[in-house]
Amino acid sequence: MIEIKQLHKTFGKVVAVDDVSFLARDGEITGLLGPNGAGKTTTLRCLYTLMKPVRGQILVDGIDAAKDPRAVRRQLGVLPDARGLYKRLTARENIEYFGHLHNLDDATIKQRIDAAIVGLDMRDIIDRRTEGFSQGQRVKTAIARALIHDPKNVILDEPTNGLDVMSTRAMREFLKRLKSEGRCVLFSSHIMQEVAALCDRIVIIAKGRVVADEAPEALRQQTGEANLEDAFVKLIGTEEGLAA
Amino acid sequence: MKASLVVFMKEVRENLRDRRTVINTLLTGPLMAPIMFVILINTVITREIDKADQPLSLPVAGAENAPNLVAALKQNNVDVKPAPDDPERAVREQDADVVLRIPKDFDKAWNKGDPAQVEVVFDQSQRDARSSVDRLRGLLEAYSQRGGAMRLLARGLSPSIIKPLSIADRDQSTPQSRSGTLFSMLPYFFILGCFVGGMALAIDTTAGERERQSLEPLLANPAPRWQIVLGKLGATTVFAITTVIVSIFAFSVVGRLMPTEKLGMSLEIGMGFVPYALIAMLPLAALLATLQTIVAAFAKSYREAQTYVSLIMFFVSIIPTMILTFLPIKQQFWMYMVPLMSQQMTITRLLRGEYVPMSGLAVGFLCTSLGVAILAWLTVRVYRSERLAISA
Numbered sequence: 001m002i003e004i005k006q007l008h009k010t011f012g013k014v015v016a017v018d019d020v021s022f023l024a025r026d027g028e029i030t031g032l033l034g035p036n037g038a039g040k041t042t043t044l045r046c047l048y049t050l051m052k053p054v055r056g057q058i059l060v061d062g063i064d065a066a067k068d069p070r071a072v073r074r075q076l077g078v079l080p081d082a083r084g085l086y087k088r089l090t091a092r093e094n095i096e097y098f099g100h101l102h103n104l105d106d107a108t109i110k111q112r113i114d115a116a117i118v119g120l121d122m123r124d125i126i127d128r129r130t131e132g133f134s135q136g137q138r139v140k141t142a143i144a145r146a147l148i149h150d151p152k153n154v155i156l157d158e159p160t161n162g163l164d165v166m167s168t169r170a171m172r173e174f175l176k177r178l179k180s181e182g183r184c185v186l187f188s189s190h191i192m193q194e195v196a197a198l199c200d201r202i203v204i205i206a207k208g209r210v211v212a213d214e215a216p217e218a219l220r221q222q223t224g225e226a227n228l229e230d231a232f233v234k235l236i237g238t239e240e241g242l243a244a
Numbered sequence: 245m246k247a248s249l250v251v252f253m254k255e256v257r258e259n260l261r262d263r264r265t266v267i268n269t270l271l272t273g274p275l276m277a278p279i280m281f282v283i284l285i286n287t288v289i290t291r292e293i294d295k296a297d298q299p300l301s302l303p304v305a306g307a308e309n310a311p312n313l314v315a316a317l318k319q320n321n322v323d324v325k326p327a328p329d330d331p332e333r334a335v336r337e338q339d340a341d342v343v344l345r346i347p348k349d350f351d352k353a354w355n356k357g358d359p360a361q362v363e364v365v366f367d368q369s370q371r372d373a374r375s376s377v378d379r380l381r382g383l384l385e386a387y388s389q390r391g392g393a394m395r396l397l398a399r400g401l402s403p404s405i406i407k408p409l410s411i412a413d414r415d416q417s418t419p420q421s422r423s424g425t426l427f428s429m430l431p432y433f434f435i436l437g438c439f440v441g442g443m444a445l446a447i448d449t450t451a452g453e454r455e456r457q458s459l460e461p462l463l464a465n466p467a468p469r470w471q472i473v474l475g476k477l478g479a480t481t482v483f484a485i486t487t488v489i490v491s492i493f494a495f496s497v498v499g500r501l502m503p504t505e506k507l508g509m510s511l512e513i514g515m516g517f518v519p520y521a522l523i524a525m526l527p528l529a530a531l532l533a534t535l536q537t538i539v540a541a542f543a544k545s546y547r548e549a550q551t552y553v554s555l556i557m558f559f560v561s562i563i564p565t566m567i568l569t570f571l572p573i574k575q576q577f578w579m580y581m582v583p584l585m586s587q588q589m590t591i592t593r594l595l596r597g598e599y600v601p602m603s604g605l606a607v608g609f610l611c612t613s614l615g616v617a618i619l620a621w622l623t624v625r626v627y628r629s630e631r632l633a634i635s636a
Contacts, residue, residue: 078464084457100250
C-alpha cells in the first residue's frame with residue numbers, strides 16, 4: 001500500500017508537485033493520469049526516493065520514505081521512465097545484476113527468472129545481448145528486472161510508452177495479473193483509454209495538483225459527462241497534452 | 245559492501261566485452277610509454293650517429309684563397325662543396341647548416357704571420373646545425389694551433405709557452421645522469437597511459453550510464469549509493485592499474501633492449517625498477533581513475549564526458565611534468581608529498597639510477613592514496629545529488 005500525503009516538490013521557483021495526496025491500495029490498479037508535464041514523473045520519483053520532496057510524507061506499507069529510503073526501495077518494484085539496459089549484457093545478466101543488488105541468492109534469482117520467462121514470454125530473448133532489442137523486448141527485460149525481488153508494490157512510469165498494439169495489450173494483461181496476485185499497482189499514463197480500461201481508481205493530476213481521485217464510474221458521475229475523455233478534459237480544464 | 249562487489253563485477257564483465265576498451269587498456273595505454281621511448285631514443289641516436297660518422301658537408305666560399313686549409317679540412321672527413329651565391333641566405337633558409345668563407349687576403353695575412361680571418365656563417369637558433377658548427381670550429385681551432393706551434397718551433401721556441409693554462413675536464417655526470425633530461429619525459433607517458441586505461445570505464449560507468457538511461461533504475465535499487473559508486477570506482481581503477489602494470493613491465497623489457505649506451509647514457513632498469521615504479525604508480529592510477537570518474541559524472545552525454553576528461557588529462561598530466569622537465573627546480577623531499585610530482589620524481593630518479601629513499605616512496609604512496617580517498621568521497625557526494633540521477 002502506498003500513501004502519499006501533501007507531497008510538495010519545487011525545482012527552483014517552479015512548483016512541480018503541489019500538495020499531492022492519494023492512496024494506492026493493495027490488490028488494486030491505481031492510475032496516475034495527467035497531461036505531459038503535470039508532475040506525474042516527479043511524484044513517482046519522490047516515491048521511489050530518487051528525489052526528496054520539499055515537504056509531505058510518503059508511506060510504503062507503513063514505512064516512511066524520508067526515514068528509511070532503503071527499506072522503501074526494497075518494498076517497491078520500479079519501472080522508471082528511463083528504462084535503459086546494459087547492451088553488452090544479455091537479458092538474463094541484466095536481470096541477475098538487479099537480483100544481486102537486492103541481495104538475493106542465486107537459486108532465488110534463477111527461479112524468478114524462470115517465472116519471468118514464462119510470464120513475460122521471454123524464452124527467445126533471455127540469453128541474447130540486449131543490443132538491438134525491440135522496444136517491446138526492452139520493456140519486458142526492464143519489467144523482469146524491476147520485479148526480480150517480488151515486490152509487493154509495483155510502480156510503472158508510462159509503461160506502454162512506445163509499445164505497439166500487441167505489446168500494449170500484453171502489458172495490460174500483465175498489470176491485471178499483478179493486481180490479481182494482490183499487489184499494489186501504481187502506474188502513470190497520459191492516455192485516457194488505457195487508464196479507463198485498467199484502473200480501479202484514477203488520480204488525475206494537472207499542473208502539479210490532484211484534481212480528482214475517484215473510481216472511473218464515480219468520475220463520470222461527478223463531472224456529469226458520459227464519456228471519460230470528456231470528463232478528463234473538463235477536470236484538467238484544457239485539451240493540452242491529450243494527444244498521445 | 246556486497247553491493248559494491250556486485251557493481252564492480254558487472255562493470256568489469258560488461259567492459260571486458262567491449263573490444264575497444266580492452267584494446268585501450270591492454271595495448272594503447274600501456275604501450276604508449278615504451279613506444280614513445282623507442283621513437284625518441286631512435287631519433288636521437290640516428291641523428292647523432294649520422295652526424296659523427298658521415299663526412300661533414302661544407303660549402304666553402306673562396307676555397308681557392310686557402311688551398312692548404314681546405315686540404316687539411318678534406319683530410320678530416322670534410323666534403324668541401326662550392327658555396328652558394330649568398331651564404332647568409334642559404335644558412336637562414338636552412339639550405340646549409342654552416343658555410344665557411346675565406347677572404348681574398350687570407351694567404352697574404354697567413355704568410356705575413358698576421359691573424360688570418362675566416363668566417364663561419366651559421367644560425368645559432370638552429371639546434372640541428374649545432375653539431376656541424378662545433379665540428380667545423382674544432383677543425384679550425386686544431387688547424388690554427390698547429391700553425392701557431394709550427395711558427396714557434398721555427399723560431400726555436402716551445403709551443404707550450406703560449407699555453408700557460410692547461411684545462412683538464414673532469415666531468416661529474418654519469419651515463420645515467422646524462423640520460424636524465426631525455427628520460428624525464430617518460431613518467432609523463434606512464435601517466436598518460438593511466439588516463440587512457442581508465443578513460444573508457446570512467447565515462448561508461450557515469451555519463452554512459454546516464455545517456456543509456458540505466459542510471460535511474462540502478463538508483464531505484466535498495467543498494468546504498470556510496471556502495472554503487474565505490475563499485476564503479478573500483479572497476480575503473482582496476483582497468484587503469486592493469487594499464488600501468490602492463491606499461492611498466494613492457495617498458496622494463498623494451499628499455500633494456502635499447503642501445504642507449506651509444507649516446508653515452510645509461511638507462512638503469514634494475515631489479516628494483518619494477519617494484520618501485522609500481523608502488524609509485526599504483527595509487528596514482530587510482531587517483532586519476534577517480535578524478536576522471538568525478539569529471540565524467542558531471543557530463544550528460546558520452547561525448548560531453550569525453551571532452552571534459554580529455555581536458556583534465558591534458559592539464560593534469562602536462563602541467564607538473566612540464567614544470568619539472570623545463571624549470572630547473574631542485575628536487576626536494578616535499579615533492580614526494582605532491583601526487584604527480586612525486587611519481588615524476590620517483591621514476592626519473594629510478595631511471596637515472598639515483599637513490600629513491602624508502603621514506604620518499606612511502607610518503608608518495610600515502611599522500612596519493614589520501615588524494616584517492618578525498619576524491620572518492622567527493623564522487624560519492626556528487627552521486628548523492630538529485631540532479632545527477634535524472635537522465636534527461
